[in-house]
Amino acid sequence: MVNGRALRIFDGVQLTVVLSVLAVPIAWTFLLAFKTRTEVAALPPKLFFAPTLENFIELFSRNDFLRYTINSLIVAAGSTVLGLVLGAPAAFAVSWHRLSWPATVTLFARMAPGTLFLLPWLIMFTKMGLVGSHFVLILTHAAITLPVVVWVLLPYLDALPRELVECAQIDGARQDQILRLVVMPVVAPGLVVASILSFVFSWNYFLFALVLSGIRTKTAIVASFNFIGEGVTNWGALMAAAVVIALPPLVLTIMIQKRLVGGLAAGAIKG
Template identity: 40%
Template sequence: MRAKRLLNRIGLWFAVLMIVSPAVLFFVWMLSLSLKYEVDNAAYPPILIPENFAWANYAAVLESNRFGTYFLNSVLVTGSATLLGLLVGVPAGYGMARMKATKSAVVVLIARMTPGLSYLIPLFLLFQWLGLMGTLLPQIIIHLVITVPIIIWIMIGYFETTPLELEEAAVIDGASRWQVFRHVALPIAKPGITVAFILAVIFSWNNFVFGIVLAGRETRTLPVAVYNMISFEQLSWGPLAAGALLVTLPVLLLTVLAQRQIVAGLTAGAVKGG
């Protein structure tokens, strides 16, 4: 039995290593590029750990390319889209879960799986007609296409696992449906809301397509700003990798700090209650 458990554990760790290693290798190599001068980045055979770290790559990114402005734009777009998504998605998920609106849930899933370009073209024409192009408002609105379906889908699964006895007792005591949702369902659903919030932030923060089409020179977000560092004349791998890491750092820290809440929320939403 011990030998079998040991083999199962070894097999599990090997599978995890095979799945995770490409992502870890990519991150390590990007970190290596960001800390090397261009001579070392072009060296053959490749150099993983340089003798002298090129911290100037990070300083160049922070000092140029209006990094602070683009960071603030990303915070405003992602924060607004996530908060608005929670205001819409949490009550919608609760209603669909309690009404057992399976068909509506499938529609939400289809909306999440539909490519963003399908929404981008008609909304681009609408925003152009309204004269909103080049502002942050179109990006916030179109990012709701990302955040709302994610939040609704997660909250449907979570509310389906919460016990109905507490809500029924509140109704018997004379509480309205809104009071039941606000004072009973919401406190219980905090882990699910946390997971929905984190995933919405990650997907919205990393979005690139919407920003490059709708943003103006003053309203670009960080992924678009990193893309604009690529030029046909010269490609500097060090600053480019440093910029990419600085864009990834906020969501990486958020994920690491909230990993327990993510696991707890996803686990609670995966097991149906009685």
């Protein structure tokens, strides 16, 4: 009884520490976004203050941050769709034929530093006149989303009964029909998980958009660094930008969190 109570206390302390480490910076960012410049720089910090929207007004009225946010949505959504279109058939082929090296290659591509791809891409797309377009950003961000889709879907596809596919083949279904009408509906939870993770990873990725975007295609996470200058940083506007950048993935995750958790749990069970 004593050991059980001590264990519960220990678990509670651990949970409190972890939540504090994760939640305090997020809460502090949200608080700073609603403070004036004077209150942001105040020492000691003020926990009680009159909230203001001046940082958000400055963000959207003086910096065209809405366009940058739309650019981020276009790039993240486009690269997610491209990753699903390319990654789902690839994951099915890897699973069906019991291959491992294609999945390993995609994993290496994801683990490699972005600078490894950046210079060749910059030279190639510059010669093609495509630097600064949404197309280039979507295509390069697919290098992030494609491995995520492949590795998230593999456990679901490995658990798929092979009889379903074989029955469809006997009935004369084409490969694309089998994939679209038989396989994908069964692994729909995995598609949800892969879509969310791909969107979040692409949304938050900085390097490719920093170098390959143009004035009109700059993403929100790149544009937020406009508030950091030499010796002077507009912390209020920067925190407001951070809040805006954090909202779409947060809202998306909250809306479908049950399917996300269920999909992750289902993907952890093989066989």
